[in-house]
Amino acid sequence: MSKVTSLPTADAECAATISEQIDALTDPSFMTSLARGLAVLQAFSDARKPQTITSISQKTGIPRAAVRRCLHTLRELGYVDAELNNFSLRPKVLTLGYSYLSSTPLTVSAQPYLDNISRTLNESSSLAVLDDDEILYVARASTSRVMSVALNTGSRLPAYCTSLGRVMLAHLPRAELDAYLARTRLIAKTDKTVVDHEQLRAILDTVRRDGYAINDEELEIGLRSIAVPVRGASGTVLAALNVGVQAARVDIPALKHNVLPVLQQAAQELSILLP
Template sequence: MTNDGPVGTTNRPTPDAAPDAAAGSLSNDLPGPSSGFVQSLARGLSVIRVFGADQPLMTLSDIARATGLTRATTRRFLMTLIELGYVRSDGRNFALTAKVLELGFSYLSGITLPEVAQPHLEELSHSIGEATSAAILDGSDIVYIVRVPTHRIMSVGINLGTRLPAYATSMGRVLLAGLAPDALSSYLHDVKLQALTERTVVSEGALIAELDAVRSHGWAVVDQELEPGLRSIAAPLRDGSGAVVAAINISTAASSGTSESIRERFLPSLQQTAADISADLALADRAGR
């Protein structure tokens, strides 16, 4: 007979009646035993992992079935997790508490922006088959902090730490559009706008108009202003307060389409990636406080 009744001091753990089931369970996903492998810890973590957005509340039987553990083992893990504050129960159903976030905060508080952005940009590059990058603003230049190349489309090699003029790059336009008015005025006062190609915007008024458009749209496309044959599209990365802290872009050969077609092809994926990275940055920021 099953029993999903209250878990309390009167329901003392009993010895496992049989080895834990494995078929079709989370325990199947656990690595095989090794000299340093602690199976009980792995099983306890599987109890936490079984909860999700589609299953925020689960009974003892649900959890035992999903993890492949016996009911007695599952009960002991749940009692321990309740005692530690990671799980709560109304007597029948179990749910995670916000305290489980602490398990990841130590890691999140120590990671840097490039470490957050790198896997997202690798996934984006793989899905679209084009180079992706992330950069920050440093003075009048952008500085590359992440680069996922595919094939070389620029005469100048791009590596981590490469600096390029902000006004002639898509990531630079996004970063400049995110500046406070005083900071942007200082930038415009100090920068010398030079024609890098015949398409480069070198008028301060025209650049300000471009930045106004970027601020309105939330993205920037630069068409062969940095180098002939190179076109790129960029979107901002924001921290928990909503401030622009970096930018990401997709760069491609101008021969692969028009500015409009590139926007249609790449902007949705770019914006989704920017949103995902920004969400991770916000979480890391909260963890570090």
């Protein structure tokens, strides 16, 4: 009998959550097969190598037979390619996100401002929104790599331990923030990560009051960042704008003195263009 390798606890919980969310919906208009197909596509998002049916099943909690049918369909439609039992995404999958990026005023308007921030400061700058309890990068201007993993448009990171995420969380309605904190497990990414819910709530109160968030090596050692909110015409926070730096080069006073005013100016000018 072959040995089955168990998933790490966090991955197993995530897989169970995805599968349970899909299967628990009893709306007669809800298409479970479509939901499973999208979950299979998302299973490739953090993978740098081809995926097998077994690995995707483990990530999503979807039975292998259903994963196999999803992959067959996606391959027939041109979104997935396969070599033996190894599956990878094809360029056509980019069309699924291009419509959003090309039609949303936020992403269309933001890129020139990000480019200008990066030229002015010689640092990488990003724009992100809150999506499913994570931050989703929707625009980025990179001058150098400050994280061990590459960040691009479409990348996702936890909201609770990022400057972008804390800006977004700080401006949620109180009931929505309470629900987020109740369902979110705070996992330490470094020895500096805040994992106490009440301490995080206090930090978010400060972010809301001060109008910016600073992350000091809580996501990754050596990474320091600062973020500000981007508001629409109604004053609602639609996104967050940040700059990430190497902690060894830029201290917190320098972030506040040199970087914060540039971010605030860009956010203010960008807000004028948004509905």
